[in-house]
Amino acid sequence: MAKKDQTYKSALHEKDGIEPPETLNKNSAKSIKFKRKRQPSVDDLVTGITSGNITDLSRAITLVESTNQTHTDKAQKIITSCLPYANDSVRIGITGVPGVGKSTFIEAFGSYLTNIGKKVAVLAVDPSSTLSKGSILGDKTRMEDLVKDKNAFIRPSPSGNSLGGVARKTRETIILCEAAGFDTIIIETVGVGQSETAVHSMVDFFLLLKLAGAGDELQGIKRGIIEMADAIVINKADGDNLKAAKSAKIEFNRALHLYPEKASGWSPKVSLCSALKQEGISDVWELIEDYLKTTTTNHYFEQNRNSQNTFWLLQTIEERLKSNFYNSAMIKDELQKQVELIETGKTTPFAAAEYLLSL
Template sequence: MTMNLANLTTSEIIEGIYSNNVAIVSKAITLIESTKHEHRLIANDIIAACISRKNDAIRIGITGVPGAGKSTFIEKFGNLLTNLGKKVAVLTVDPSSRRTKGSILGDKTRMQELVKNPNAYIRPSSSGTSLGGVTRKTRESIVILEAAGFDSILIETIGVGQSETAVHDMVDFFLLLKLAGAGDELQGIKRGIIEMADAIAITKADGDNVQRANFAKMEFTRALHMFPPKENGWSPEVLTCSAIENKGLTDIWELIDSYCKNMKAIGYFDSNRQQQNENWLIQYVEQELLSEFYRHPKTKELLPQLKKEVINGKSSPFLAAEKLLKALKPT
């Protein structure tokens, strides 16, 4: 059956999402990603229809430096979940990504098995230069995917810059992948990310690496013990796994599952989602207001000079700020 996607009405798109029509889900996400005003309006209607649709999905953030084995992990972990009867969607948040400009070949070749899995859907990072823009699109894509019946949303991020924080703020569970060996490869990890993790999985725990992985597990367990507990009372755990040997993945899933059950029981799961929603509202409003300020011709004219004065110690930051604010006031 061929279908002309271009001619679908908004309610046909919504119906298509509700019935898990993957081609239509993809089209809806494309509309979300579009910068055209008329597409934005349709996208808004679609989101409004999808957001109130009840679902029982969980959102899992997965992060780690390049080389930590993210793609292989997600491929195997995704297949594990579909074997458990779940419908899996994989999103990537990577504002710096160039590979996705016009082509999703990169992501598809990274996860060749999962891409053929009929119960899995892989959507690479939308192109876009601002983290804010990419974040919004990802959050809205989650709404579509959940309305379409995907119940396990895996959101991958590359573990540099601000994107992990953005992903952390949109998921229920945040998993950090680490190679065995606590030394050099810590270089690539952003400070603060360890404290965000709900669990750390030491990857590639196979062959010669097993001992090193177990040692790293012990070291990290001890290190995490030095952190203050999370506000929800959860104590992050450290596990080892091997994606190639399919080891330890079930344990990771069971940990996530028990975390979610726990957090639902104490009401944290829902209150966290509500808090995230409220934060998105506030963040988005603030972002828009500030970007309006930075686009203002007076700002563009004065800010570079004021910055220079402040950096050279010629002006106080506050006096410079007041000068700028005064210049912006309509007279």
């Protein structure tokens, strides 16, 4: 009796359920399966995307993000067909440490942009998001208005364990978004680690969000990030923070003068904003417009996109070569043997490498 009670208390206990009624056609499940809507073809999706259909855009991005070879082959065909419709956009990278206000800023900035008639896509590069399923997704509450805005499209970071893989997917997604008519692409990344370098190499304008510190504004920022930034925007310039933000602006401006001139011919600017109060948002856009004017006039904009393409070409080749090499069963086998030979002093690492590469 006691045992029986125990079984009933178990959270794992499942009731047997009820038998389906006799009248139910046993083949119905099968026929439902046959009636499932056929998958849209490459042409269907391209037509959908280029006419601005968001469902088709999302479907194509899912193909890009898939690890299934058939899906990625299909994705490549879609991207190729979309290319003639792509490129006509401004790509803006936004980085900053956790809590600086990236999501709040993107909500305010994105809404400002759609209000002045832009179509905004928000993507993310966040290789650490494999576990959290993408920071933007969890953030959608911080982007309440933008999520509902029909001129905005928000897509969380693709999952993946290599930054290269995640970045490639984001680059391909940019092309699809552009083909769908999005003229402003915002790419967010948390400013910790290598991801900001990857984002920098896929955008036209790189924005660093900062907080005013207590007199030590320049501490804790990696020199490399400052060098990449086209603008430093000091967020949370409101309330008690405003004074500190103003002095941080002076300090950053002074510091930026110490850096060598950029190939773009643009000198990075410092600006203040309150994403929460939606203040200083239009200044950021004006700054970007100025940048675009400068870099289209001196042709840097176009040159930069070309060199980014070359960079990604080489990067892709490198990744593919590496994965083809290490995934080959023969290499796995031979590599192990060579490691043993090195350990017993029968060969050197260099001779072993030569041998493995010649296979």
